[in-house]
Amino acid sequence: MKTIRLILALTLLAATAVPSYGQAKKKQVLNLFCWSEYVPQEVIDGFTKETGIKVNTENYASNEEMLSKLLAGGSKYDLIQPSEYTIEALIKKEKLDALTLENIPNLKNLDPKFTKMPHDPEGKYSVPWMAGTVGIVVNTAKVKTPITGYKDVFAGTHKRRIVVLNDSREIVSWALATLGISANDMTPENLEKAKPILATWLPQVKVYDSDSPKTALLNGDVDLGIVWSGEAAILWKKNKKFSYVLPAEGAHQFIDSLAIPKGAPNKENAEKFINYILKPEVSVRISGEFPYTNPNAEAVKLLKPEQRDNPASYPPGAPKLETFKDIGAAAKEIDKLVTDIKGRK
């Protein structure tokens, strides 16, 4: 009798459990793995409202951190937001799923300048999210001497008044730029040449911050920064004393994109999201919150004049820009170089 009751109870339990499991399955989700401070909550909410797809977001602060978590496995992401050189590496290692381009009709809105770039020549794996540069922010209320390039920042007169990105590859590429060497030419000999320069530069830095380098500038803790252009644009919007300078020696142009990792459980939802953010009226909202260079030509038309005039978002003239390529094993040597110099101090 007791056994029968137990079986009955268990069946009942199973009966109630199964439908709810079914419902949970029907609930559509998208696991988005993106940069911190890059995808406005407003856009995520709008997407959920339009499609009913729930978005789970997880953030990272560097391409390398994203790679660590992506390749360690365990978590299944549907959509990631790598920069150009990381896309190149991921394509090389066959870690990305090709996009079904028919599912993303809004691709037509993109400015052809930003599509089919060297890191993804056929435009099969990635869709540009925002482009930008790494340049110098000058607090002109404090710094009266003209700043035109990296050499002026690290001339020694602004010791401990500088914030830079906490990103080894960026830092080394600046030193190479002063020698006229390409950021993609990371040979051991070139790294050797960069070493003495970095040994004099790094002790002058007060803050390393990739997440929100604008904080130290806004708080008055530093007067100069080498930061993402979007951060610079926000500073300029807040106060015109923060001017943005693209280094005369040459600057890094990054193309942050959306891509779908191999084995993504909700690929279709990821493509829906890509298509959603490519709508001009959505894209223009992203620009409103994170004023990088918008690769969406239709969205740029909708920008307010003061947004389009922001020199950090849409730099005037024809600056010397270069995108990063995948450098493979040299990444380790670069980090070793920077870590050792930082530690030695």
Place this chain on the structure above:
Amino acid sequence: MQAALGAPDTSGTRRPGLFGWLLMTPMLLWLFAFVVAPTLILLVYSFCERDDLGLVVYSFTWDNYRRIFFDSDTGEFGTTYLTVFVRSVIYAGLTTVICLVVGYPVAWYIGRAPESRRNLLLTLVMIPFWTSFLIRTYAWITILSTNGLLNSFLQYTKLIEEPFDMLYTPGAVVLGLVYSYLPFLILPVYGSVEKLDNSLVEAAFDLGAGPVRAFQKVIIPLTQPGIVAGVLLVFIPAIGMFAISQLMGGGTDPTIGEVIQNQFMQARDWPFGAALGMTLVVMFAVAFWFTSRRQEAVPG
């Protein structure tokens, strides 16, 4: 008493029975899953290499340990990472001393307060934990920055002309560490103080000891278990802490926790991070073995 505290009883006269082992099983499983197994993985990784994308490749190498102790250019004994270790020990040591000096009187006061008030005071010590640790650290940034609350206040009251450089200095790091870990010292010391038998202190006074002597010879030895527990609870996590030195120190004087964290995230060099982690574990083990031997050697 002292021997029982200092070293485990190894004479084997009181081996745990089956029931004892059963009771210990959850703890042993926990220790195995979250201490022994991860340490073994770390040990294996520390002798591996990484590939282009930063994945661990299982081929044996001493390189990671060589990089810690030797200069990569000259091949001679290198002090780069030793400096990082020493800096972390100094930060953690300073933090512990300040926590002890500040926390002991507080714990004493709470422990000696009337029972009705004790709970209120203890709650006050714990209230900061109700807020996320990161938010509390960011709050310090708004207080200490050049245009921050403290500098603005000091300038407004004409106490200073120019703002002080407070944030992104070693002092800020130690302040952040003390702020975060102070409750971890107060609580165990409070536990000892609360249990302290007041008649023993009175006896010391009756036998002619002054306040200093009574404190030295009676109160400190009796609250020693709390002090030891508190010091360990502050010192050990403070050595590995990376968020505070990054956020409040600006990341310019890296601590060992920061360097290790960086290897696993930014640099994507897990083997080297593992080697640094193992070195830290070995240093702790040696220090522990050394101190427990000394405690045995000096009875009473």
